[in-house]
Amino acid sequence: MHFRPVWIVIVLGSRISSAFAAVVPVPDVEKLTEQSTLIVVGELTSTQRDIRATTVDFNNRRINVRVQRGTFRIDQVVKGDHQPSSVTVEFAVPDTPLGWSVPPEHAYGLFFFKDTGGTLELIDVYHAWVPVPRGISVTADTPLERVVKTLGEAISIPDSSRDMKQIALWFLDFGKSDASTRALRAVITNADPIVGLNAARALIRRGDVSGLEVIKRAFLPGPQSLPNQLEETFQMQSRSVYAIPS
Known part of the structure; x- marks a missing residue:
């Protein structure tokens, strides 16, 4: 069987501000919370x-x-x-x-x-x-957990715009805490398929395969399985490029 590689590129380190063409550093939720x-x-x-x-x-x-x-x-x-x-x-x-x-x-x-x-x-x-949309109210034991839950709610609430969801997702993407990982897992089935796919990508980037099925559905036509070696590749951390055969 012939496999044609489809490459998913995960860009790290910065974002380009479309309004000003300025390079914007990635957010650090833990640092923002600690220093505020x-x-x-x-x-x-x-x-x-x-x-x-x-x-x-x-x-x-x-x-x-x-x-x-x-x-x-x-x-x-x-x-x-x-x-x-x-x-x-x-x-x-x-x-x-x-x-x-x-x-x-x-x-x-x-x-x-x-x-x-x-x-x-x-x-x-x-x-x-x-x-974030109006009406959010969260409870958690620590400030960081409350910040992360607020971001997760901003993604989950149907009234949130796609831009609002993507900004909250961007903050969670570069979060280092277990709370951020849990929040990303909770939104991989978001009603907006782009948001769910980006959440799955963020999980893969940190070596978490919870969103692998979402990525497979997006890039593989019909029900298919991945070779064992490739499935293991998705579990490797600190990788920026992944190949999915199709």
């Missing part, structure tokens, strides 16, 4: 623009930015002790587009904040927030 003072689900209800102009260090150079001040309504605290229903946060907007993820007014999502000298700021210029 306050993590909430809520809405940016209002923004005061151009509070002041200043310069900041970015990639070993000084750049000009405009500081904005946003008021966030808090629907759930994921990490931190915060009783009021709203919080004020400052964030910088560069004069030159650099691919920074700045939440627009009325954005609803999962937000990561840090306390800098008594002022709350967005924790990261690239990955400080993730859009």
